[in-house]
Amino acid sequence: MESVIRAVSVYIFLLILIRFSGRRTMGQMTSFDFILLLIISEAASTGLTGEDNSITNSIIVISTLILIDIIFSIFKSKWSVFDKAIDGVPTVLIYDGKIQKENIARSRTDLEDILDTARADKGLEKLEQIKYAILEKNGHISIIPYEQNVSA
Amino acid sequence: MPLEINDDITFQKKFWHIERVFWGILLLFTLAALFGVFGKGPVSETSHRQENLNITFNRFLRYGNNSKIEIILPPGSRPVIGIAKEFIDKIDSVSFTPAPERIYYANNQIRYIFMVDERQPSEIVVSFKPTARGLLKGTIEHNGIYINFSQFVYP
Numbered sequence: 001m002e003s004v005i006r007a008v009s010v011y012i013f014l015l016i017l018i019r020f021s022g023r024r025t026m027g028q029m030t031s032f033d034f035i036l037l038l039i040i041s042e043a044a045s046t047g048l049t050g051e052d053n054s055i056t057n058s059i060i061v062i063s064t065l066i067l068i069d070i071i072f073s074i075f076k077s078k079w080s081v082f083d084k085a086i087d088g089v090p091t092v093l094i095y096d097g098k099i100q101k102e103n104i105a106r107s108r109t110d111l112e113d114i115l116d117t118a119r120a121d122k123g124l125e126k127l128e129q130i131k132y133a134i135l136e137k138n139g140h141i142s143i144i145p146y147e148q149n150v151s152a
Numbered sequence: 153m154p155l156e157i158n159d160d161i162t163f164q165k166k167f168w169h170i171e172r173v174f175w176g177i178l179l180l181f182t183l184a185a186l187f188g189v190f191g192k193g194p195v196s197e198t199s200h201r202q203e204n205l206n207i208t209f210n211r212f213l214r215y216g217n218n219s220k221i222e223i224i225l226p227p228g229s230r231p232v233i234g235i236a237k238e239f240i241d242k243i244d245s246v247s248f249t250p251a252p253e254r255i256y257y258a259n260n261q262i263r264y265i266f267m268v269d270e271r272q273p274s275e276i277v278v279s280f281k282p283t284a285r286g287l288l289k290g291t292i293e294h295n296g297i298y299i300n301f302s303q304f305v306y307p
Binding site (some may be wrong): 001002003004005051052053054055056057060063064066067070 | 175178179181182185186187188190191192193194214215216217218306307
């Protein structure tokens, strides 16, 4: 009984914590984010197992976590409100070449992040080449450039 | 030009079906765990009564994990309990609340004498960690009354 309750509590707590910490922190990890994630996972594992180091406990904890994940994925596919609450929604950072300052500030990104992704993913050089930049639910920035007229 | 993809929708549909069955099994397993089929919980906790002697324990234990047996001794009886040696041999970190005044070995039993108020029912709690997996059988004796019990220790 305890193992299931512990797994559900830690799952819900981490879900709330990560959701409200903002997707930028987990989506595009810096080296510090990575260290933070390691520390969190270490602390969470203590909470999950307690003093019970038996194989049975590990199996129950893992099964419970997977089951909650499946239940949540079913809820997300059934109710869009649930999906939005858990996974969030994409945010437009550049719309038709126009920089959406408020969205950029609120989502804690900056133009440098957008340019970084534009260079890495699309090989773009300047901000003017970007038609749309979207911060996706997973924290990745998608870049859609203006169509280039290539003359032979 | 057709899409170059190695898909197999017939196989995929069969797999989706198996996946749903697996989810059902996972749900049943977790519910069983929640109710104590694999450790402490309402399904696991049980009491055995023989005349005035009463013991409460968990049917399901986990290897190396703390567990306890509560023994209620009737009033007006000598506060001595005997626990089968074969049970004591398969457990570790044994402690009693209250602590026994004397411990001795007799008739293949470890016998414990407690200093308690004999006019009232006394509760003796035995805490221990099982050190053997599988079926764990034990006997508790008090004033010639025997209670046999068995527990299952998960790995």
